[in-house]
Amino acid sequence: MTKSIGLQLLLSSLFFSAANLSNAFTTAGPSCLSHRRIATNDFFARNQLSSSVTMAARCENENGADVESSSDEMNSNSNAMRQLQSRRKFANVGLLSTLASLTFALDGANAQDEIEAAVSASVVDEDPLINVYFGCGCFWHVQHEFVMAEKKILGRSDDQITARTGYAGGIAGSKDGKVCYHNAGNVADYGKLGHAEVVGLTIPKSKFYDFAVEYFKLFDASGNRPDQSGDRGTEYRSLVGIPGGAKGEYAKLLIDASIATGDKLDFGIGKGDDKDLRKTSFVMDNTGAKGFPFYVAEQYHQFHDGFNLNENYPGSYNKLAATFAKGGEDFGSCPNGSLGLGIGGL
Known part of the structure; x- marks a missing residue:
């Protein structure tokens, strides 16, 4: 032989x-x-x-x-x-x-x-990678929490972080290929397009449950968002974007994670342009022709300090936006805020 x-x-x-x-x-x-x-x-x-x-x-x-x-x-x-x-x-x-x-x-x-x-x-x-997004009020604080989750759960370094602020959940989608924050020129305003502020990230399929747990930790024992008494309206509604939406394989894991963290929320089947309801998170399908995809936000909204006065994150965190931009990442061509300053939404 x-x-x-x-x-x-x-x-x-x-x-x-x-x-x-x-x-x-x-x-x-x-x-x-x-x-x-x-x-x-x-x-x-x-x-x-x-x-x-x-x-x-x-x-x-x-x-x-x-x-x-x-x-x-x-x-x-x-x-x-x-x-x-x-x-x-x-x-x-x-x-x-x-x-x-x-x-x-x-x-x-x-x-x-x-x-x-x-x-x-x-x-x-x-264990393929999947794209998901989570919305829970102002996206600045939410992004920081998911950056920390990527480091803790996946052991990712700064240059491997995938959490990005963005917009999702609107029926209109984009306008002229853009979805933008409020701006003086009224260019593709995310609120008028029906979107909410979210944080998108790419994670291993097997770790979705762990990230869902981190999401529910953002809500207090009564199911309120951290900014519940401040930011209100459809732009700040709670939502989760997963492949297949409420009928997909991740819906049960989402419910299991909710129960494990105190069963604080109800869930709505996201149809787009949904209302801002307290203690309710809308489950969106972020895939397919009829899905609700993620639109990345402007560079000045990335790795921003939190909405509370005491939420000042390290400079090394704030500089990540410029680092990724220098590396070739595209954050779109929207106007820089309401007054063109690109600072704090202005």
Whole structure:
């Protein structure tokens, strides 16, 4: 048997084993996982979201019978799925790493490079990046909190931060390709276009729940925004932009995170140009032709001090906007505020 034929047989055998072990981890749990039922009306009823209420979450088993699960069971299933995904990744990476070592011994450094690339691609594919946005009143304070979350949860450095202030949620979209802050020329005013202030960021799919938890921490025990007594109106309404919106896979994780942080909010299905309702966050679909995308705000609104007088962030934080701009990031061509100063919205 030549080395080439032996290598092919070894590759086939190990990949077959990897596939079987991966499937074994995937099918080790129940035949279908329960999920929290999304309300079909415009609002998620608050008592439907309470962790103390048993939810009628149904899925069909192999025999066509209905399976009911309580909220405790759903949380257990959610944890089980995360464990299964983690185990599957471990199995795939472990077997592929073994394959890489054996292949190197048989066929040299070129094969080693190819297998290492395959291992890397396997890990990346299992945890893709997603774009999301969160709105909770004035976006200055919200951006700072999510910058801190990126550092804490993902270990990102300053040059890796993706949190940006912006606008979203308006039916009109953009005007002449622009969405701008209030300005003397009345150019593409975000408020008149129906948008709210938000912070957009790019995060791993597996970390959405953790960032949703950070979002709900922005609200006090009564569900009020930090600036509830000051900034009011549709421009400051609370909203969350996720792939698929209320019908997507992230909606349940959003609800779970809300319950875990005190179940302080109700949720509305975002239709665009929504009202500013206290203790309510609108869930928007930020994808697709009929979705509500994120529009980045002007440079002078990026990494700004907070709205309260005592929210003065370090100079190193404030300078990030200029740093990213010098690096080639495009913050649009909107006028610099109401008076053209580009300071504090003026």
